[in-house]
Amino acid sequence: MLERTRVLLRGGRLIDPSQGLDQPSDLLLENGRVAWLAPAGERRRVEGAVQVLDVTGRVVCPGFVDLHTHLREPGLEHKETIATGTLAAARGGFTTVCAMPNTEPAMDSAAVVRLVLQKARDEGRVRVLPIGCVTIGRQGKQLAEMIELAETGVIGFSDDGSPVVSPQIMRAALTYASSLGLPVIQHCEDPALANGGMMHEGWVASRLGLRGAPAQAEEAMAARDIQLAELTGGRLHLAHVSTAGTVELVRRAKEKGLAVTAEVTPHHLTLTDEWVLGGQGSVDRYTPLGASTYDTNCKVNPPLRTASDIAALTQALRDGVIDAVATDHAPHTTSDKDCTFDEAAFGISGLETAFGLLMRLVHEGRLPLNVLIERLTAGPARVLGKYGAGLGTLRPGSPADVVVLGPDAEWTVDSRQFASKGRNTPLDGVKLKGAMVATLVGGTIAYESPLLRRAAAGRTR
């Protein structure tokens, strides 16, 4: 751990989409803020004591902002705590996480939110921004006391895990929240059409005899909510968009100028429903089932979709129709997953694999690296509105939240090494190309990998 208040990151390729920067630069962090960045050629004197990190050959960029994290505390500490979840975030390069309110009790009152904020101050390794419930107990019946929640600093409202089903409640929520300048973050799923579906409705579900949820269950609710956003003028953020159809709806909403934003998860950008067959996507869909089939670590809501959905999501991320990548980090215990597919909990523990997984898109030439970084930094910061000010950027004066990346560094996912309590990843044993070298929050190292090279402390040049 660095105790020094000055850190110089020297020799890296600095990518900061918020300033349109992509060039070899040095970066000085001072007293928890960005002091300056200087092109590599332009040697600046640093007076006095400074910790120097040699980041030659690495990418330096703003810390990632995750709009969608389940920290599980309070109430579900066996799955994750604020301490373990935020350490997992640091390991994944996320310096800010937005905590989803489906805790027990749910974050539907100022008291629970304050508890989370207090815990985050005491035990958190990264910044935690709370999200309040739309309705009391996430029951979809009665609006939570949004004004009081807003006073605690919630960045938006969501009943995530469940949709706000009633159109009347959703209309009221959008109207009410917009007067507070905050978005309603909707988990789009028409429960009647999803009909208890546990995976994407399609060949694999039918093959396995599992109940499927059609893409239209998501799209129907997304369409409804976009109409309601138009009706109310409210701010709507669509969580974990997973289908080509939803992408189209968001595209049209944005063309109309509606206040609609959207996020997509790393797993929906890279994994298909065929992963449920087992073999981590390597098995031919028509081969007989092997022992690893019914992979409950691939059970996630919304479900893993198809290759054509992935193509549309990637294109939308590239075009900016989708504003941000968000992990939907959903940690669960082993026993939540070591059961039948029907019984298994929905969710993927995603913070620690997000970057490596997303880098597949870059290495395959489907997404430029600077665009990916934008969607992990400035993109989500924009969605956060006033709460995003100073986040996802390395502008001088901003909080010194920085990540150092090794875009070509290969590593193998080993869930036993996770900081998260949730070992529920479908990627165990998978080789990823793209690793986190170090994560700094407020100028302090929150995570460093063995790849980090430190120069002798206290030197000036």
Next chain:
Amino acid sequence: MRQTRSPSHGGLEADRPPAEPRPRAGAATRTPATESVAREAWNQRHLLDVDTLSQEEMSQVLRLAATMEGVLHREVKKVPTLRGKTVLTVFYEPSTRTRVSFETAGKLLSADVINISVPQSSVVKGESMVDTMLTLQASAADVLVVRHPDAGAPYLIARHMRRTAVINAGDGAHAHPTQALLDLFTICKRLGSLAGRKVVIVGDVTHSRVARSDLWAFTKMGAHVVISGPPTLMPWDLLKGCHDDQAHPFHGVDVETDLSKAAQDADVVMALRLQKERHQDGLIPSLREYARAWQVNEAVMKIARPEALLMHPGPMNEGVEISPAVAHGAQSVIEEQVTNGLAVRMAVLFLMATAHEHRQRDAV
């Protein structure tokens, strides 16, 4: 050979006790009659579905079932083949037919058969299924016969088993491999083989584990399968691309919702049980309309070939998916399916209970 059995083919010597206690469980304890069949390699560690079985492996089961059938026609219907083996039937959903069939099959082969009805035991105590299964494995079970309402449950169990073989006795809407094998056995006995035969499966195919396993088995054995039933209960996703793609496992399977067309020239007509919930789920308007359009009755059987077989996996809703007249008529092989089920399950239990010894060497 340690045992004094007649090497006569065509049947097991049922009336003679084993000559002496076996020194240990192992391949050497097999009776000669089954030995000839069992000498053929059997490479399945578990029987979770028929999709993993080759045409040859299915034929192997059928040949062994034919041998086992001999036992059923004896005065003393018991052979010592699986003496000292423990078979546990673990049923997480109610079933009489399948459980009794496995239990009887095990007992005819002299295995110790223990029936566990789980809703009454561990589930109530909150024990996870995996823990229950590990306990059963530790209790020296050689074979677990598992029925579960959740698709894939036997795969989960099999992943946790180090020495115990798992037989899927029906998992949710996924698979029912022994039913498919007994259907195969029934058809092959009557028609010689399935190659080039037209088999029409009628009813709620989407939710049917029997139909799913039958599709694998029948298509692999060269039948032309036609599916008929309400459009809301047809497995459109399962069959997507099956006409254009040679690699599709159900290549050549047709859907014809008009039963009067589907049944034309059929060699086999199989009616599936209609779960009455389908009507409550809103997937069909009424049982009355279902029966009007898809009941297998005399009119349907008239459209099929004159010698066509009528099958049903049971239990039947007579008057809904099948008319009583044909269910008990001359073309019905429904009762025969039950008897054949016993022979097939004897064969399967034998293969799975003894497969372990082959595998021990190369087990993980």
